[in-house]
Amino acid sequence: MSGDKGDGDGSGEGKGVTMRVEVDVPKCVASGQCVMIAPDVFDQREEDGIVVLLDERPPSELHADVRESAVVCPAAAIRVVEK
Amino acid sequence: MVGASAAGLAAAETLRREGYEGTLTLIGDEPYHPYDRPPLSKQILGGQWDPDRVPLRAPADLDALGLDLRLGVAATGLDLADRTVALADGARVPYDGLVIATGVRPRRLPGDGGERAHVLRTLDDALALRDRLGPGRRLAVVGAGFLGAEAAAVARGLGAEVTLLEPAPVPLAPAVGERVGRMLARAHHDHGVDLRTGVAVAEVTDGGVRLTDGTLVEADEVLVAIGSVPNTGWLEGSGLTLGDGLECDEYSAAAPGVYGAGDVARWHNPLFGTAMRIEHRTNATEQGMAVARSLLRPDERRPFAPVPYFWSDQYDFRIQAHGYLRGHEEVAVVEGALEERKFLAVYRSGDRVAGVLAVGMPPKAVRTWRQAVATRAAWRDAVGELVPEGT
Numbered sequence: 175m176s177g178d179k180g181d182g183d184g185s186g187e188g189k190g191v192t193m194r195v196e197v198d199v200p201k202c203v204a205s206g207q208c209v210m211i212a213p214d215v216f217d218q219r220e221e222d223g224i225v226v227l228l229d230e231r232p233p234s235e236l237h238a239d240v241r242e243s244a245v246v247c248p249a250a251a252i253r254v255v256e257k
Numbered sequence: 258m259v260g261a262s263a264a265g266l267a268a269a270e271t272l273r274r275e276g277y278e279g280t281l282t283l284i285g286d287e288p289y290h291p292y293d294r295p296p297l298s299k300q301i302l303g304g305q306w307d308p309d310r311v312p313l314r315a316p317a318d319l320d321a322l323g324l325d326l327r328l329g330v331a332a333t334g335l336d337l338a339d340r341t342v343a344l345a346d347g348a349r350v351p352y353d354g355l356v357i358a359t360g361v362r363p364r365r366l367p368g369d370g371g372e373r374a375h376v377l378r379t380l381d382d383a384l385a386l387r388d389r390l391g392p393g394r395r396l397a398v399v400g401a402g403f404l405g406a407e408a409a410a411v412a413r414g415l416g417a418e419v420t421l422l423e424p425a426p427v428p429l430a431p432a433v434g435e436r437v438g439r440m441l442a443r444a445h446h447d448h449g450v451d452l453r454t455g456v457a458v459a460e461v462t463d464g465g466v467r468l469t470d471g472t473l474v475e476a477d478e479v480l481v482a483i484g485s486v487p488n489t490g491w492l493e494g495s496g497l498t499l500g501d502g503l504e505c506d507e508y509s510a511a512a513p514g515v516y517g518a519g520d521v522a523r524w525h526n527p528l529f530g531t532a533m534r535i536e537h538r539t540n541a542t543e544q545g546m547a548v549a550r551s552l553l554r555p556d557e558r559r560p561f562a563p564v565p566y567f568w569s570d571q572y573d574f575r576i577q578a579h580g581y582l583r584g585h586e587e588v589a590v591v592e593g594a595l596e597e598r599k600f601l602a603v604y605r606s607g608d609r610v611a612g613v614l615a616v617g618m619p620p621k622a623v624r625t626w627r628q629a630v631a632t633r634a635a636w637r638d639a640v641g642e643l644v645p646e647g648t
Contacts, residue, residue, distance in 0.1 A: 189303045201310075203295070203568055204575065206620050207539065210627075216375055218620040223577075241274065244548060245267060246635050248568070 179223055193237050194255045195244075197227050201251035208243035208252060225251065259332045259342055260287025260358030262294070263538060264519030266313055267545030268356045273322050283352050284342065286331035287379060290319060295538050298407040299570050303414060304387055307381060316583055332359065335495040337512060354552040357492070357503055357511065358519040358545060359538060364482045366399065368460030368467070375480045377404060389478050397466045397476035399458050401428035403569045405482035406441065409450050410571045411554035420451040420474055422458055423468060433578070433614055434588040434646070436521035437602060440595045441571070448572050480574060485536060487521045502534045507560040509548050516548035528562040528633065528638030529581045529611065537567040564631050574598050577623060578628040580612025587636075587646050591626075593618060604641055609633045610640070 195215065202248040204223030208216040215236055217226040232240055237256075260263040261283050269281050278300075285291070292311040301305035326346065334343035341349045363376035375386045385410075390396060392512045394417045398405045401423035418478035425431075427438040445452040457469040465476035496512070497505040502515040505524035511517050517524065520546060521535035521543035543563050551558035569576045584603040593600035599617035603626060605611055612631065613626035629639050 204571075204620065205539065205566060205568060205577065206624055206627075209564070209620070210624065220619055220621075223620040223623075245270060246542055248295065248537065248542070248566070253315070253318075 191234060191237070192257050193232055193234075193240060194257075195227060195230055195232065195240060195256065196253040196254070197225050198249075198251045199224060201249045203249045203251075205248050207246045207248065211243045211246065212236060212239040216243060258282065258356045258358060258441070259284045260289050260356075260519065260521070261287070261326070261328060262358065262360055262519065263291070263313065263359035264360075264545035265292040265356060265543035267542040268358065268518060268549040269322055271416060271546045271549035272553060275550065276546055279353075281324050282327060282352075284327045284330065284332055284344065284350065286329070286345075288329035289380060289482060290314070290316070290326075290328070292380060293538075294378070295568075297380060298377055298404055299411065301380070301383045302387050302390075302408060303378070303411045308384065311380060319422050329419060332491050335492055335497070337496050337515070346405065354512065355515045356545070356548055356552070357515065357517045357521060358541070359488040359521050361520045361541055363481065364484045364486055366458060366461050366481050366483070368462055370461035370479050371463060373476070373478050374461045375478060377408060377482060378485075379411050386478065386480060390415050393418065395465075395475065395477045396420070396480065397474050397478070398480045398482060399427075399461075399466060400482040400484070401445070401452065401454075402432075402484065403429070403567075405480065406445070406571050407569060408480055408523070408584065409445065410448065413448050413450060413572075418451075419449075420453065420476065421445055422450060422456050422468075423452065423454045424457055426455050428452075428454065432582060433576075434582075434585065434604070436588060436590070436595060436601070437614060440598065443600070444572055444574070455559060474523040485520070487523075487534070489521065507562075508551055508558055509544055509561045510551070514552070516551060517546050524561060526561045526562055526581070528564065528631075529606075531581070531584075533565075533581060535581075536633070537564050537565055539566045564627060566567075574616050576614060576616055578612060578614040579608075579623070579627040580604065581606070582612040582614065585611055585646070587644055589640050589644075591640060592622060603629070605636045605640070605643065608636050608643065 202225045215229045246255045291313045333347045396412045396417045397420045416441040430438040437512035459467045459469045466474040489499045505517040507525040509524045520536045547561045587605040601618045602616040610629045615623045
């Protein structure tokens with residue numbers, strides 16, 4: 175199989191790529207996986223653990239972690255839009 | 258990728274995202290785009306969600322992956338020497354790298370219950386049962402595991418009369434321990450479910466469920482939720498090792514260039530020093546991602562050593578657990594109280610913290626204990642003296 179060289183974090187975005195993060199709060203199951211991967215972008219409500227979006231437009235150095243959070247989310251409640 | 262559910266999709270997405278530009282074939286025996294299964298026994302069965310909410314990706318996001326999607330067609334055979342997968346429609350799909358993610362299917366009971374006999378694994382299963390539940394309908398659920406318990410709770414919410422039949426004396430004791438299992442049993446009683454433990458079921462009949470002592474438990478609908486069987490039949494004779502699932506090494510590899518992911522794969526998890534096969538939603542994704550990276554960068558591959566995670570919604574509470582609870586030797590409730598259904602229990606295997614299970618606790622507390630599992634903290638440091646279960 176061919177692939178890229180890999181920079182270990184699965185990023186590879188060019189400079190100037192903007193990212194917008196959307197969370198589908200009713201879908202969230204409070205697993206906290208996103209908070210463990212990207213704590214600067216996601217948090218959990220104290221009372222029930224439901225996701226709180228801290229940064230809707232995270233800086234590029236966090237993009238790889240945010241994408242990982244979106245893929246790992248067990249409720250598919252995180253959507254990432256990149257331009 | 259053979260298997261178009263969470264694990265196969267995660268592998269495909271990771272391959273594309275991390276630079277693979279060649280052909281990616283995603284094969285699935287169901288006719289639907291990859292969809293999410295946990296909501297089937299929750300929001301779909303309860304009717305809160307329409308089926309259009311379960312796809313794992315928006316159509317545009319799926320299109321962007323540029324997949325060769327083969328849906329509604331099962332894989333029937335694997336030729337390792339020739340590097341091809343045979344499909345039910347006669348096609349043969351060549352591969353350079355292979356991800357086997359064919360999941361599991363429900364175990365069934367003998368007997369012919371006709372339309373009243375249900376299992377719950379696919380979207381079609383969930384819709385069929387949903388359409389036949391309602392106020393006054395009598396549902397018998399065989400098996401008080403997580404799936405059976407969730408379905409019983411949802412059916413009560415819909416006004417059905419529910420009988421829950423469980424062969425063990427305490428539901429889920431091997432998975433969560435006796436005390437937590439008894440708490441779950443009390444929750445069923447409190448919500449009006451007729452939970453009968455220690456009963457052996459013989460068959461589904463046209464009148465309900467027949468027990469081995471001859472008793473008939475009358476029911477309009479019967480849900481059989483007695484566990485799953487890995488879908489490995491198509492791999493028989495392929496040369497891959499099959500046991501309780503597809504046997505894989507610590508990299509989740511079954512053969513050179515061939516990986517297993519998701520419910521079907523049994524692999525050696527070095528974090529817990531044991532082989533495991535995990536039927537949890539998050540593991541499917543994490544394992545799919547991990548094997549994709551191993552295919553892309555074989556020289557940098559690392560053992561797959563996750564902390565398993567699951568959650569279960571029952572009535573008005575949610576169970577969350579991190580770690581590997583099976584085979585635990587001790588359970589300690591370190592915060593809250595079981596009887597209030599707000600507690601945090603930790604599980605010991607050997608002299609280490611193996612898992613944490615929480616109901617209604619603040620997320621920070623749960624994450625702190627999850628970290629103790631991830632670092633395999635010494636029980637003595639994290640909890641205290643070792644007290645074997647049952648003493």
